[in-house]
Structures are given as C-alpha cells and as structure tokens.
Amino acid sequence: MAQEDVFKKLVSHCKEYGYVFPSSDIYDGLSAVYDYGQYGVELKNNIKKYWWDSMVLLHENIVGLDSAIFMHPTIWKASGHVDAFNDPLIDNRDSKKRYRADVLIEEHLAKIGEKIDKEIEKASARFGNAFDEKKFRETNQRVLGYQSKIDDLYARFSKAMNANDFQELRQIIIDNEIVCPVSGTRNWTEVRQFNLMFATEMGSTAEGASTIYLRPETAQGIFVNFLNVQKTGRMKLPFGIAQTGKAFRNEIVARQFIFRMREFEQMEMQYFVKPGSELEWFEYWKEIRINWFRALGFGDHNYRFHDHTKLAHYANAATDIEYKFPFGFKEVEGIHSRTDFDLKQHQQYSGKKMQYFDPEHGESYIPYVIETSIGVDRMFLHVISASYREEELEKEDGTSDTRVVMKLPPFLAPVKLAVMPLVKKDGLPEIAEKIIYDLKFNFNCQYDDKDSIGRRYRRQDAIGTPYCITIDHQTMEDETVTIRYRDSMLQERVPVKQLREIIEEKVSFKGPLRKLQDG
Numbered sequence: 344m345a346q347e348d349v350f351k352k353l354v355s356h357c358k359e360y361g362y363v364f365p366s367s368d369i370y371d372g373l374s375a376v377y378d379y380g381q382y383g384v385e386l387k388n389n390i391k392k393y394w395w396d397s398m399v400l401l402h403e404n405i406v407g408l409d410s411a412i413f414m415h416p417t418i419w420k421a422s423g424h425v426d427a428f429n430d431p432l433i434d435n436r437d438s439k440k441r442y443r444a445d446v447l448i449e450e451h452l453a454k455i456g457e458k459i460d461k462e463i464e465k466a467s468a469r470f471g472n473a474f475d476e477k478k479f480r481e482t483n484q485r486v487l488g489y490q491s492k493i494d495d496l497y498a499r500f501s502k503a504m505n506a507n508d509f510q511e512l513r514q515i516i517i518d519n520e521i522v523c524p525v526s527g528t529r530n531w532t533e534v535r536q537f538n539l540m541f542a543t544e545m546g547s548t549a550e551g552a553s554t555i556y557l558r559p560e561t562a563q564g565i566f567v568n569f570l571n572v573q574k575t576g577r578m579k580l581p582f583g584i585a586q587t588g589k590a591f592r593n594e595i596v597a598r599q600f601i602f603r604m605r606e607f608e609q610m611e612m613q614y615f616v617k618p619g620s621e622l623e624w625f626e627y628w629k630e631i632r633i634n635w636f637r638a639l640g641f642g643d644h645n646y647r648f649h650d651h652t653k654l655a656h657y658a659n660a661a662t663d664i665e666y667k668f669p670f671g672f673k674e675v676e677g678i679h680s681r682t683d684f685d686l687k688q689h690q691q692y693s694g695k696k697m698q699y700f701d702p703e704h705g706e707s708y709i710p711y712v713i714e715t716s717i718g719v720d721r722m723f724l725h726v727i728s729a730s731y732r733e734e735e736l737e738k739e740d741g742t743s744d745t746r747v748v749m750k751l752p753p754f755l756a757p758v759k760l761a762v763m764p765l766v767k768k769d770g771l772p773e774i775a776e777k778i779i780y781d782l783k784f785n786f787n788c789q790y791d792d793k794d795s796i797g798r799r800y801r802r803q804d805a806i807g808t809p810y811c812i813t814i815d816h817q818t819m820e821d822e823t824v825t826i827r828y829r830d831s832m833l834q835e836r837v838p839v840k841q842l843r844e845i846i847e848e849k850v851s852f853k854g855p856l857r858k859l860q861d862g
Contacts, residue, residue, distance in 0.1 A: 350669040375605045385757030394610045398585045405583035410564025421692035429536040435523035436530040444512045444534045459489045504653035509534035539592040557591035565613045566685040583614040601720045608719035615710040624713045625680045641729040657684035676717040683709040749807030753850045758808045759786040765815040775814045
C-alpha cells in the first residue's frame with residue numbers, strides 16, 4: 344500500500360477511535376486546528392510526562408517553569424520576532440495554493456536522495472551479503488551523478504537562504520522544474536515574506552488598548568525568568584529550565600494533519616552554560632535527545648540528524664532530529680546553540696542586567712544557551728504513525744482477516760488494560776467491576792462487555808490497549824483470569840492477585856526512564 348494511502352487511513356483512524364477530531368467539526372472545521380479526543384488527550388499527557396520526567400527527574404540541575412502566554416510586547420521586539428519571524432512564501436497561479444519556497448526545494452532534494460536509496464536497494468538485493476554500500480556510493484556513476492546534483496543544489500540553496508535572496512529561491516524552483524503538487528504546473532509568483540505572529544489587543548477600551556502577541560514559542564518565557572529561577576533556586580551553571588505550553592503561529596502553509604498547526608504545544612528546555620563550552624554541550628544534548636527517541640523502540644534507522652542549511656540569527660550551531668514519517672523524513676525536534684543572543688537582547692531592551700555571577704571564577708557574564716525544542720503535536724503524530732499497523736491474520740478455516748492495531752509503547756498507551764466479563768451474567772460482571780476498582784487507582788482501565796470477545800479484542804487493538812483481562816467461569820473457581828497481549832495476541836492464565844504487579848512492570852514509566860539513565 345502506498346504510504347500516502349496509509350497516512351489517509353491513519354488520519355481517519357484517529358477520528359474514528361477518539362484520538363483527534365477536526366476543531367469545530369459540526370461547523371465544518373477550522374483550518375489547521377484540531378481537538379484531542381478521549382484517547383488522544385491521554386496519549387498526549389503520557390508523551391508530556393515521558394518528556395518532563397526525562398528532563399526534570401533524571402537531571403538534578405534542570406527545573407521546571409510555566410510562563411504566561413501573554414507577554415510584554417517588547418519581548419518580541421528584543422527576540423527579533425517582530426522584524427524577522429517570517430516564512431518565504433510562493434504561490435502557484437493555477438492551483439491558487441501557497442507554499443513555503445524553502446520546503447519545496449528541500450522536498451526536491453529529498454526526492455533526489457530517494458533515487459540514490461533505490462539504486463542502493465537494488466544493488467543490495469543483487470549482490471546480497473557481498474554488497475559494500477560505501478564502495479557502491481563512491482564508484483557507481485548513477486549514484487555519483489545524483490549526489491553531485493544534491494551537492495550543487497544544496498550549496499546554491501544554502502547561499503540563497505543565508506542571504507535572504509528571495510529572487511534566487513524562486514530561480515532555483517524554476518531551474519529545477521519544481522511543480523505545484525496540486526496543479527502540476529510551474530506557474531509561480533515571486534517569493535514574499537509573511538510574519539507568523541498572531542496580534543491581539545489588551546486593554547479595557549479601544550482607545551487605551553495596546554497591541555500584544557500570542558507567543559510564537561515558549562522559549563522567551565524561560566529567558567526573561569532566567570535570573571528569577573537562578574536566584575530563587577540557587578542554581579549553578581550549567582543548569583536548565585524546562586517548560587511545556589501552548590504556542591501560536593499563523594501558518595499559511597499548514598498541512599499534513601497535525602504536523603503543522605496554528606495552535607500547538609511545545610516542550611522546550613533551555614540549558615545555560617559557560618561561554619566557550621556551548622559546542623561541547625550541544626553535542627552532549629544531541630546524543631541525549633536522540634536516545635530519548637530510540638528508547639521508544641520504533642527502530643534506530645528511522646531517525647537521523649539534519650544540520651540546518653540556514654542558521655538562525657541567534658545560533659552558532661543547529662540540527663534537527665528527523666523521523667521517517669509516511670510522507671518522508673521530517674523534523675521532530677530541534678537542537679540549537681543559541682549563544683548569548685537572547686539574554687543579551689533582553690538586557691539591552693529591558694535595561695536590567697541578565698548576568699550570572701560565577702562564584703568559582705569570581706566573574707560575571709551572560710551565559711550561552713543550548714536549546715532542545717520539540718512539538719507535542721508533532722511527537723504525537725510520530726508516535727501514532729510508528730504504531731499504526733494493518734496485519735493479515737490467517738483464520739482456522741484457511742481464510743484471512745485483517746486487524747488494525749496501534750502498537751503503542753505500553754507506558755504511553757491511553758488505556759493500559761481492558762477488563763472483560765466473558766458473558767453479562769453468572770456474577771462475572773461483578774468480578775470484573777471489582778478488578779477494575781482494585782486497579783483503577785494505578786492504571787487507566789476500561790470495562791468492556793459489548794459484542795463477542797473477539798470483537799472486543801479487535802476494538803481494544805484499534806485503541807492500542809496493550810493488555811486485555813478476560814473473566815470467565817473458571818475465575819469463580821480458582822480466582823485466575825486470562826491476560827491477552829496486544830502485540831502477540833498470546834494469552835496466559837494468571838492469578839487475580841498478581842494482576843497489579845504484572846501490569847505495573849509492563850506499563851510503568853520507570854523502565855524507559857531507567858533505560859535512559861543507564862544509557
């Protein structure tokens with residue numbers, strides 16, 4: 344099945360099973376805004392807990408913060424967002440669709456890279472164990488040709504982005520015959536800039552109102568509270584401040600479901616370090632963060648680093664961690680060495696010193712900052728994309744059946760276990776309800792007694808419930824139940840009194856966190 348079709352099915356599945364709904368659905372929705380349903384909000388909260396605990400619990404020198412969405416408007420002038428928070432946009436005259444020019448070029452580069460991958464895949468199948476990929480890349484003329492195209496285009500693209508040369512960006516699109524995905528034509532407008540911040544007014548009267556902005560990122564709330572946290576927490580460098588919260592960007596090119604939205608949630612950590620040590624810490628946090636993703640068990644080969652073509656005005660190093668979505672490798676987290684730009688700017692605009700006094704060296708200076716920034720919604724899409732499966736199962740009569748299953752990591756699953764009486768009589772529902780009562784203080788449990796047991800299993804598979812507990816007549820005799828495992832569909836008989844211990848071991852956050860701590 345084509346990956347585009349898989350993604351469409353995934354989007355449909357999210358709505359059908361209570362994960363994600365279009366916002367204002369009864370009014371035909373609101374573009375690029377979504378609501379999280381009863382299972383979606385649980386998964387989202389579990390993702391945030393996994394991130395928060397991995398930052399704040401596992402690092403004694405990282406603490407939390409929750410800053411306001413509304414902030415003094417001068418903050419956004421100091422940060423550069425008022426003047427420089429823009430996207431280079433281009434329109435196709437035939438389809439009337441608008442695109443980010445840099446994304447069109449990056450996707451074209453990715454397509455050339457896919458041609459190299461296909462050549463390598465064919466050669467690997469032909470030569471088997473004797474295949475030497477490194478030598479093939481260095482000697483195969485077709486691969487070398489593709490790589491040369493990538494290198495030349497990348498150099499040209501990088502130069503144009505760093506120079507903000509919009510005419511050159513458009514010329515790159517024309518020269519490489521990049522077409523509109525909708526119309527298939529190359530009838531492009533000029534490239535223009537568009538500021539992404541939402542503006543609103545604060546004040547009791549129209550005459551006395553002042554323009555403020557919905558924050559486009561959570562980072563600035565951390566920077567302006569740097570000294571508050573440092574002094575009240577008696578923090579010594581290096582130390583970090585972590586925050587989760589909503590941010591807002593007026594994305595013109597919002598697409599690919601919840602991958603790019605106008606209202607979204609971020610998980611950011613700003614790590615303050617001594618000037619001169621920032622690049623070492625940059626490498627340190629690259630390793631820490633990619634291991635956080637790998638611990639989910641979705642395959643190490645599905646992640647990669649992608650260094651930025653254009654460095655932001657505040658950065659001296661930047662990279663993205665990319666995951667292989669059904670629509671290709673895309674960013675799931677950004678890691679940036681922001682230098683001392685933000686604190687220095689806020690010191691200048693506020694007139695307040697933003698310096699740290701180093702007691703060991705008896706000197707004051709503005710710290711440098713390493714940022715790790717991850718979108719909760721994009722991470723959510725990553726998790727469900729990696730977990731969604733359609734499996735062909737062979738039945739006893741020789742026919743086949745398809746089950747749709749969400750193979751979520753158990754500690755992230757919205758519902759940890761479903762408790763099912765085999766029949767709705769003979770005292771079985773009462774036993775099921777007692778088990779639910781005993782376990783609901785530890786786990787998110789669900790009682791399910793509708794339809795046949797097979798249909799109930801399929802429903803829980805589609806939700807992503809890792810464990811199903813079935814109560815039958817034998818339970819009344821020996822106080823044992825059947826536990827059925829989602830991924831393998833295997834079943835085993837276990838004592839009721841051991842259920843809490845068995846489930847706890849499998850769904851606790853302790854396991855993944857220990858894995859991160861132990862490296």
